[in-house]
Amino acid sequence: MPVDQYVYFALSSYVTSAVEMTAVLGLEPDETVVRGSRIPGPKPIPVVHRWKIVCxxxxxxxxxxxxxxxxxxxxxxxxxxxLARRLDAEDPQGPSAVLEVVRYFNDGPGPKDHPLSDAPAEAPKLFGWHLGRDVLGFLxxxxxxxxxxxxxxxxxHADDEPAS
Incomplete structure (x- = not known):
């Protein structure tokens, strides 16, 4: 079964823009979200600003x-x-900082995690993962x-079987 996955660390705020977060951190994000940018219409209702580093x-x-x-x-x-403490103080519903893991499992083409018996030596193992002390310490x-x-x-596939 192929898996498509990515990871990102994000800081989010209802008040502080991603541009302001970049200025405070001195680190350019890979992606940003601007409040209201995902809502169509003449006067978008703001959702959240988001600053992200992505792999x-x-x-x-x-x-x-x-x-x-x-x-x-x-x-x-x-x-x-x-900055995360400041953003959390702006919106006590926080937290403002998140390490996000997103994984899509499907049966389309893509990298596969084969059973040990038929896995080629170079096949990446994508299904198991863990967080080490360094990651937990950073969080x-x-x-x-x-x-x-x-x-x-x-x-x-159950829908594909003929009825008996």
Whole structure:
């Protein structure tokens, strides 16, 4: 079963824009979301500003994707922690900082995690993952939460069987 996955670390705010977050951190984001930008209409109702560092590189395990994101963030951990505390104070419903893992499982073409018996030596192992102490320490230090979204996009083959 193929899996498509990516990881990102985000800071979100109803008040502070991604541009302001970038200025505070001195780190350019890979992606940003501007409040209200996803809502069509003449006067969009703002949702949230979001500043993100992302790893979408295919063929990497979640562990490897997280490691790449945190390698970029680690030198800025104290500034991220201070900004996250400020953003949390602006909106007590927080938390404003999140490490997000997004995984889509489907039966279309893509990288596969084969059973050990038929896996080629170079086949990446994409299904199992863990968080090491360094990742947990970063999450704790920055006040971030971990959010994992997994989506099963495989068709329901039971509907294809003839009725008896």
């Amino acid at each position: 979408r590189e295919p063929g990497l395990s979640v562990d490897e994707q997280i490691a790449r994101v945190l390698k970029r963030l680690a030198p800025h951990a104290e500034a991220i922690a201070a 704790h230090r920055t006040g971030a939460v971990l959010d994992v979204d997994e989506y099963d996009l495989t068709p329901d």
